[in-house]
Amino acid sequence: MGKWLIGLGMLVFGEYNGLGWRTATALFGTLAVLLVTLCARALFNSHALAGIAGLLLAVDGHSIVMSRTALLDVFLMFFILAGFYAWCWIVPTGGGG
Numbered sequence: 001m002g003k004w005l006i007g008l009g010m011l012v013f014g015e016y017n018g019l020g021w022r023t024a025t026a027l028f029g030t031l032a033v034l035l036v037t038l039c040a041r042a043l044f045n046s047h048a049l050a051g052i053a054g055l056l057l058a059v060d061g062h063s064i065v066m067s068r069t070a071l072l073d074v075f076l077m078f079f080i081l082a083g084f085y086a087w088c089w090i091v092p093t094g095g096g097g
Contacts, residue, residue, distance in 0.1 A: 002075035021070040028078045029067020033058045035081040042088035 002024075009023035037054030044050065057063055067074050 001079075002072035005075065006070050022068060025067055025070055025074045029063065029074045032063075032067070032074065032078045032081055035078065035085055039081060039085050039088055042085065 005024040005028070006021060010020040013020035013023055015021075033054050036057045037050045040053035041047065041050035066077075
């Protein structure tokens, strides 16, 4: 799926420039910061700790580099965080249904 998302960016912005390759990974890397913040909020029930967790991911050098190159690791991180956030949201409510 990550390759398809990179390909979508290349389709929209062109395949011979860096913007086309890097758009999807930059978008999903940015959204991962939001997901880390939401997961921390669900785990710790604290806005301050959630903000600190999001800030730490936002300024982490490795995360910045990975989300600015056209690698698939950012998509894996995003979808694992999305699954974890869904789990954090469903489990405390007793299964959701």
